[in-house]
Amino acid sequence: xxxxxxxxxxGTAALSIxxxxxxxxxxxxxxxxxxxxxxxxxxTAAVVEGTATSIDESYNEQxxxxxxxxxxxxxxxxxxLRGPTVVLRLFGGxxxxxRGRVDEVHIPTFVRSKRYVVFLSNRDxxxxxxxxxxxxIIERVKGKDLLVTTDGYALSGIDDVTxxxxxxxxxxxxxxxxxxxxxxxxxxxxxxMVESAFSAEEFVANLKTWAKRNRVGVSGxxxxxxxxxGAWRIxxxxxxxxxxxxxxEKDLKFGPxxxxxxxxxxERKPCSKRAGPDDADPNDRSKMCEEGGAQ
Numbered sequence: 263x264x265x266x267x268x269x270x271x272x273g274t275a276a277l278s279i280x281x282x283x284x285x286x287x288x289x290x291x292x293x294x295x296x297x298x299x300x301x302x303x304x305x306t307a308a309v310v311e312g313t314a315t316s317i318d319e320s321y322n323e324q325x326x327x328x329x330x331x332x333x334x335x336x337x338x339x340x341x342x343l344r345g346p347t348v349v350l351r352l353f354g355g356x357x358x359x360x361r362g363r364v365d366e367v368h369i370p371t372f373v374r375s376k377r378y379v380v381f382l383s384n385r386d387x388x389x390x391x392x393x394x395x396x397x398x399i400i401e402r403v404k405g406k407d408l409l410v411t412t413d414g415y416a417l418s419g420i421d422d423v424t425x426x427x428x429x430x431x432x433x434x435x436x437x438x439x440x441x442x443x444x445x446x447x448x449x450x451x452x453x454x455m456v457e458s459a460f461s462a463e464e465f466v467a468n469l470k471t472w473a474k475r476n477r478v479g480v481s482g483x484x485x486x487x488x489x490x491x492g493a494w495r496i497x498x499x500x501x502x503x504x505x506x507x508x509x510x511e512k513d514l515k516f517g518p519x520x521x522x523x524x525x526x527x528x529e530r531k532p533c534s535k536r537a538g539p540d541d542a543d544p545n546d547r548s549k550m551c552e553e554g555g556a557q
Contacts, residue, residue: 290386291386292385295393300476302396303478305385305393307341309339312377315374316374327363333347343382350372353389373399380398398412403432408456409465415430416432417459420468
């Protein structure tokens with residue numbers, strides 16, 4: 263089992279470590295997509311298909327620990343992206359001089375040699391360039407390449423709020439897995455079930471139809487590097503636990519000052535200009551629009 267430090271975006275006290283990603287006013291941050299899949303599509307530059315040919319790790323004082331996932335033999339399914347490869351610089355990895363890894367729970371994971379469909383963001387980003395964790399595995403099941411969630415479910419249909427609908431489990435992944443865990447495809451899957459689920463091409467075709475009906479589409483360009491305005495750092499928040507050698511609780515932050523941390527990190531738009539939906543932040547008191555978004 264790999265030793266990991268689990269990280270949670272600020273808002274839940276159940277875990278002992280938090281990440282605060284602060285975007286200054288001049289940045290173009292993600293706006294909330296919690297209650298509308300329109301916001302997800304609107305903040306996507308391209309939907310691509312590619313194979314994870316390498317997974318490496320890096321660290322520097324500006325970006326912090328990063329897992330570098332190279333997607334090769336790219337096929338652009340919707341939008342525009344140049345080049346045969348793209349590198350996803352996902353937050354997480356080992357920190358020099360510290361035990362275990364630093365990982366953020368909301369960032370998608372990738373397996374080497376697997377083929378994926380990924381939404382690439384058109385916004386300034388810090389932790390992940392994947393829009394709203396939209397990353398799906400292509401899995402061969404009974405002669406058809408199905409699009410499968412990273413926790414093992416085939417997809418069929420698109421919900422206006424949550425996006426791709428789960429159809430049935432292709433394989434079951436336990437909460438904790440070993441490094442070389444390989445899931446086994448469920449024996450109970452029938453050909454009729456497979457026919458009802460999306461391939462990558464069927465998913466994108468349905469997504470385009472849904473997007474046209476909802477007057478939204480992918481646009482803009484993808485920036486491969488995370489937005490920076492200060493150094494990544496670890497700040498001690500509590501003393502050592504009683505057990506010798508145990509990990510201490512940390513508060514991991516981007517941005518150099520508390521004043522910058524207090525600035526709003528979400529984009530605000532008039533209701534008449536396709537405002538983003540309200541998010542799950544309990545401190546968010548944005549005015550609600552008639553169509554359900556937040557002003």
